[in-house]
Structures are given as structure tokens and as C-alpha cells.
Amino acid sequence: MKGRQEWRGAVVTRAQSIADGIRLIEFAVEGGLPPFEPGSHVSVEVMIEGAPAIRSYTCVSSDAGHIRLAVKRHENSRGGSRFMWTLVEGARLRITLPENRFALSWRASSYLLLAGGIGITPIYGMAKALSVRARPVRLAYAASTRGELAFAGELSELMGTDAEFFVSEEGRRIDLAAEFAELPPDGEAYICGPLGMLNAAKAAWAATGRPSSRLRFEVFGDSGERPEVPFSVEIAGIGKRVDVASDQSLLDALNAAGVDMIWDCLRGECGLCAVDIVELNGELDHRDVFFSDEEKREQRRMCTCVSRLAGGSAIIDTGYRKS
Missing domain, CATH: 3.10.20.30 (Beta-grasp domain)
Structure with a gap:
């Protein structure tokens, strides 16, 4: 049995690399799309070894009837990313309508956005939405290499010094305690990244004594702390x-x-x-x-x-x- 999901046919209208190991895939959705906010995700029917399976991806952004997904290639994943990377323009498949369980509250005085690697996918839309509305926002975006920073140029142009990039091979890492200390008491933090980053953020946030409801997070399903074994x-x-x-x-x-x-x-x-x-x-x-x-x-x-x-x-x- 499945959860309640409405499936639509979709056609790939664009597929291109946007960073090291990351492809942007755009779909035109049959029947159109309702409006959806940053943080929304869709399920995609993929084929793995000839059998259908379902994988979930965060929507990067949309235009009239289109959905964009940013997919990182995981060689040791369960096969979803490998399938997504085979998609070319004109390919047809099924996806669900967007759902949002990682929505901006729009209630805070200031926003801190934290992204690790491909975790930029929901954070990117939030950064754009907040910046366009001139809301106080800071982005701290971490990646292993500079080449893995998807959307870095666009975010720098949009946010200026409110966007800062932390590249571990250059010896820079996000100081979570310092970031939280700079956030006003009624501010909110939104984080998406690997499990280790999320756990560290939860611990640092708890140490501040701030309400847990003001730390919102999302994590990758394949970001375990141990290698996958049978x-x-x-x-x-x-x-x-x-x-x-x-x-x-x-x-x-x-x-x-x-x-x-x-x-x-x-x-x-x-x-x-x-x-x-x-x-x-x-x-x-x-x-x-x-x-x-x-x-x-x-x-x-x-x-x-x-x-x-x-x-x-x-x-x-x-x-x-x-x-």
C-alpha cells in the first residue's frame, strides 16, 4: 500500500550538469501544477534493474507547469540517482504533485539558512524567496570542494555578503555555535545536509536553550553514518x-x-x-x-x-x- 499521492505524467525538458556530480533536471508536468513553496518535494517513479521504484527529491524551483530537481550522483546509492542521471530531453516518466513538509514559517524576524552539499536544494528556494521579499537572511553553505557548490554564482549575486561559502578542502567549516549566537532570539534556522551535520546542529541549538520549534531541518535519506551492507x-x-x-x-x-x-x-x-x-x-x-x-x-x-x-x-x- 502507498500513501496518498497524485501521479502525473512528465517529460524531461532539460538535463544539464550545474556542479561537480550534480545535474539539474527539469520536467514539464501534464495537467499543470498548483503553486508550491520552497521546501516542497516530489516522488519520482524510477527504474532500477528493470523494476519500478519510488524515490523522493526536493524541488529546486518552478516555472508555469515545470519542476526542477537537482540530483547528486551517488555511486553507492540504491540506484535512484543513477537512473535520474540517464534522463535526457524528451524522456517520459511519472512524478507526484509537490508536497511540503519543510516550509518557511514567515513568522521570524531573521532567518539563518544552513546547507551541506546537495542540501542546498530546498535552501536555494528559501534564500531566493526571502531575499526577493527583503527579509533579513544569512546563508552558510558548505561543500567538500568549490566545484560542488551548486548555484553559488546566482546566490552570491542575489544575496551579496549575506551568502558565505565554506569549502572543507580549503580548511573552512561552518561554526554552528557562532552562527546560532548571531541569530536574534526570535530568529529561525533552517538546515538541510548530511546526518552528521544535522546532528551537530541539533546539539548546538539545544545548547543555546532556544525553542526546538525554531530549528527546522531536512536530511538526505541515504546519508547514514555507516556504510550500506547487506x-x-x-x-x-x-x-x-x-x-x-x-x-x-x-x-x-x-x-x-x-x-x-x-x-x-x-x-x-x-x-x-x-x-x-x-x-x-x-x-x-x-x-x-x-x-x-x-x-x-x-x-x-x-x-x-x-x-x-x-x-x-x-x-x-x-x-x-x-x-
Whole structure:
């Protein structure tokens, strides 16, 4: 079973490299599009080894009936980025209408935007929207190399000194504590980046004593802190064993095995695809932002769309039984 999603046909109208390892892919959507805000994402039906699968991508921006996505090539990913990189102008596929779970509040006196690598995708639209409306905003954008800074030229031209770039190979990293200290008490911070960056930001924010509701974040589904390795699960009440490859999500493996699942965001945010851990012979690699740190330490539940085992096996309970 799936979450509620409205699918539309789409045609690729542009596909080009915009930074090292990053391609911008533009789609014309059949039937037009409703207006949507920065931070919105869409699901895309991709083909992996000849079988359809669903992947979620953040919308960079849009024009009348078009959606743009920026996709980073991940050689060791679950295959979605490799498929997206094969798309050329005229290619047809299916995508969903945009949804937004990472929306700007528009209530703050000032905004701090933090991006790490391909995490610039939602932050880029926020930076443009805030700058156009002349709202106080600062962007701190980190990448491993200068060539990986997508949209850097445009953001510099738009924001001037309000945009600062931190390149790790040049010895520069974002000082999160310093950034938060400069933000006014009623300001808000928005961050998208790898899991390590997000965890560091959450810890630094908590140390300030500021309300947690004023730190908004989004994380990549494939940005775990451990390498992907194969593992297996047994489904309680069904008696079925499912093997999960290193380049496959647990949710994909369960769906392929005919196990009834419900899911929606595919980003570890909504919790719909979560399952109970009945028995664990290994260690969980939590990659979601749905469960609290305490819940993750308990290792009793996991989001199957992004989280996985760091090897070993487990018995899980999906909540479904054979009729």
C-alpha cells in the first residue's frame, strides 16, 4: 500500500550538469501544477534493474507547469540517482504533485539558512524567496570542494555578503555555535545536509536553550553514518525472510517480496513505514528524523524507507497478517 499521492505524467525538458556530480533536471508536468513553496518535494517513479521504484527529491524551483530537481550522483546509492542521471530531453516518466513538509514559517524576524552539499536544494528556494521579499537572511553553505557548490554564482549575486561559502578542502567549516549566537532570539534556522551535520546542529541549538520549534531541518535519506551492507529480516506473523542488498532500502525489499506496507514520504520524516523490532541480531543504522534520540537508542522501531541494519538480521513486525 502507498500513501496518498497524485501521479502525473512528465517529460524531461532539460538535463544539464550545474556542479561537480550534480545535474539539474527539469520536467514539464501534464495537467499543470498548483503553486508550491520552497521546501516542497516530489516522488519520482524510477527504474532500477528493470523494476519500478519510488524515490523522493526536493524541488529546486518552478516555472508555469515545470519542476526542477537537482540530483547528486551517488555511486553507492540504491540506484535512484543513477537512473535520474540517464534522463535526457524528451524522456517520459511519472512524478507526484509537490508536497511540503519543510516550509518557511514567515513568522521570524531573521532567518539563518544552513546547507551541506546537495542540501542546498530546498535552501536555494528559501534564500531566493526571502531575499526577493527583503527579509533579513544569512546563508552558510558548505561543500567538500568549490566545484560542488551548486548555484553559488546566482546566490552570491542575489544575496551579496549575506551568502558565505565554506569549502572543507580549503580548511573552512561552518561554526554552528557562532552562527546560532548571531541569530536574534526570535530568529529561525533552517538546515538541510548530511546526518552528521544535522546532528551537530541539533546539539548546538539545544545548547543555546532556544525553542526546538525554531530549528527546522531536512536530511538526505541515504546519508547514514555507516556504510550500506547487506542484511536480512524475518517478518513476524508471516514467516517470510527477506534479504536486503547493500544498494536497496528495507522498504523496497519488503515491497518486492510482496509484504504489505504503507508509506508516504520516503525520507524518514512521516513515520508511516515504521515497523516494530521484535528481535535484533545486529545494530540499527537510524537515518530518519521521525524518531527522537531516545526512541532511537531504545532500538524498538525503525523507518524502513531510509533506516537499515549495519549487518546481521532482525525479526520485525509490520503489523500486517495473512488473511
